Amino acid sequence: MKPTLPAKLLQALAPWRDAPAWHIAFSGGLDSTVLLHLLATAKPLVPLSAVHIHHGLQAAADAWPSHCQSVCDYLGVPLRVMRVQVPSGASLERGARDARYHAFAQVIGAGEVMLTAQHREDQAETLLFRLLRGAGVRGLAAMPVHRPLAGGHLVRPLLGVSRAELEAYAVEHQLQWIADPSNADTRFSRNYLRHRVFPILTERWPQAVPGLARSAEHLSEAQGLLDELARMDLQAAEQPSAFPWLGLPSLALAPLRELSDARQRNALRHWLNPLTRLPDSDHWVGWQSLRDAKHDAQPLWSLADGQLHRCGERIWWLPSSWSEFSDVPVSWSDAQRPLQLPRNGELRFCGKAPAGPLEVRYRQGGEIVDVPGRGRRDLKRLLNESGLPGFVRGRLPLLYRGEFLVGVPNLAGLWAPPSQDWQLHWMPQTCDQGLS
Structure with a gap:
C-alpha cells in the first residue's frame, strides 16, 4: 500500500522533529498551502509558524498577505509578513529568490528549520534548466532536500511528491489558494519550461518528470562523494598559517599541487562554495595562472564575491x-581604551600606553622604525622579512607620536615590541565581522 501524503511528509521531517521550531515559507499558492495544512492538522510537537514574503513586484500581490493571514488564523498558525526589496538586475527571478532567502535567514534561529514546498516537478525543472546552462555535478544535483541556512536549516520535505498529489489533497480538503498571474508568463525561464517544454516531453516520455527527479537524486549522491574526496584532499592544505590572527580563510599550496588538476578543482570548489559564487569552466584558467606563477609573484584570481590571493606558498581568500x-x-585620545578603526578592527595596548598625543596612520612608503637590538630599520624590509602577505600591509595600523613612528602591532609577529612596558595589539576585522 502506498503511503499517504501526510505519512510521506512526516517521514521526510523525522530528522528535524527535535528542532526548536519549524517555520513554513507560505506564499499562499497551492504547494505551500498544502504544506501548511498538512502540518497544522498533523499537530507536530515542534512549535509551528508561517512566513509570507511580499516582494512588491505586482499590484495583485498587495492582497495576498490578508489571504495568508486568514488561512493561518483558521489553522491556528502564527504568521509573519515580511516586505523585501528586489534589486534591479538582469534576472528578476534570481533577485526575488535572493531577497526571499535573505529574509528567511533573518527569521530562523539557531537549530530552527525553514520549510519550503518545492515538489517533484520543481526539481525536474531545476535539473533541466541547469543542464541547459552547462552546470556541473553540483548544479545538476538540483535542489537538496536539506542545506544549512544562517544558524539553522532549510528543508524541502515535498521534493518526492508530485504536483498532482498536492492538487488532489487540496481538492479533497477544499483548500483555497492564490493563483499568481506571473506563473503564466513564459518570459520567465522556469515558466517557459513548465508551459512549453515539459508538455512536449511528457507527451513523448510520460515518465520524464520522475526520471529527471531521480537523476537529480543520483547526481546529489555523486556530489556527496565528491565532497568527501574534497574534504580528504583539503586536510593537508588546511594547515595553520603563520598569521592565524588575520581571520581569513587560507590554504597551503604545496599539498594542492600534488593533486591532479581535476582533484584540485574539486577541492577548491568545495572550499570556495560557502565563500563565493563559483566560476564557470572557462574561468578556471585563472586558478592555473595563480598556481603556476613564479614564487616571488603575488598573483590574484578575481571571482564573483572576492579575490583569491597567492603569497609565497599560500593562497588566501x-x-x-x-x-x-x-x-x-x-x-587616539584615550589610549587606555581600545581604538576602533573604521572597518579595520581594533587596536589596543597591553601594558601602560606611551604618553603624548598619539595617532594611527597607514603606510605611505619610506617609514623607519626602531627595533630593539637592531637599531633603526626600514619598515618595508622588515615586512618583507616577516613574510606578512602583501594585501595586509596597506591596512596595517602604524602608531605615531608627532612625526615619529613609535610602534607597529607586535601581533603580526614581526619583531620584538619597542618597549618592555607595553605592546601594541591589532585585531583585524575578520570575515565573520562583516567582510563577507
Whole structure:
C-alpha cells in the first residue's frame, strides 16, 4: 500500500522533529498551502509558524498577505509578513529568490528549520534548466532536500511528491489558494519550461518528470562523494598559517599541487562554495595562472564575491569588502581604551600606553622604525622579512607620536615590541565581522 501524503511528509521531517521550531515559507499558492495544512492538522510537537514574503513586484500581490493571514488564523498558525526589496538586475527571478532567502535567514534561529514546498516537478525543472546552462555535478544535483541556512536549516520535505498529489489533497480538503498571474508568463525561464517544454516531453516520455527527479537524486549522491574526496584532499592544505590572527580563510599550496588538476578543482570548489559564487569552466584558467606563477609573484584570481590571493606558498581568500576601510589618520585620545578603526578592527595596548598625543596612520612608503637590538630599520624590509602577505600591509595600523613612528602591532609577529612596558595589539576585522 502506498503511503499517504501526510505519512510521506512526516517521514521526510523525522530528522528535524527535535528542532526548536519549524517555520513554513507560505506564499499562499497551492504547494505551500498544502504544506501548511498538512502540518497544522498533523499537530507536530515542534512549535509551528508561517512566513509570507511580499516582494512588491505586482499590484495583485498587495492582497495576498490578508489571504495568508486568514488561512493561518483558521489553522491556528502564527504568521509573519515580511516586505523585501528586489534589486534591479538582469534576472528578476534570481533577485526575488535572493531577497526571499535573505529574509528567511533573518527569521530562523539557531537549530530552527525553514520549510519550503518545492515538489517533484520543481526539481525536474531545476535539473533541466541547469543542464541547459552547462552546470556541473553540483548544479545538476538540483535542489537538496536539506542545506544549512544562517544558524539553522532549510528543508524541502515535498521534493518526492508530485504536483498532482498536492492538487488532489487540496481538492479533497477544499483548500483555497492564490493563483499568481506571473506563473503564466513564459518570459520567465522556469515558466517557459513548465508551459512549453515539459508538455512536449511528457507527451513523448510520460515518465520524464520522475526520471529527471531521480537523476537529480543520483547526481546529489555523486556530489556527496565528491565532497568527501574534497574534504580528504583539503586536510593537508588546511594547515595553520603563520598569521592565524588575520581571520581569513587560507590554504597551503604545496599539498594542492600534488593533486591532479581535476582533484584540485574539486577541492577548491568545495572550499570556495560557502565563500563565493563559483566560476564557470572557462574561468578556471585563472586558478592555473595563480598556481603556476613564479614564487616571488603575488598573483590574484578575481571571482564573483572576492579575490583569491597567492603569497609565497599560500593562497588566501579576500571578500570583496576587504578593501573597504578608511586610511584616514585616526587620533587616539584615550589610549587606555581600545581604538576602533573604521572597518579595520581594533587596536589596543597591553601594558601602560606611551604618553603624548598619539595617532594611527597607514603606510605611505619610506617609514623607519626602531627595533630593539637592531637599531633603526626600514619598515618595508622588515615586512618583507616577516613574510606578512602583501594585501595586509596597506591596512596595517602604524602608531605615531608627532612625526615619529613609535610602534607597529607586535601581533603580526614581526619583531620584538619597542618597549618592555607595553605592546601594541591589532585585531583585524575578520570575515565573520562583516567582510563577507
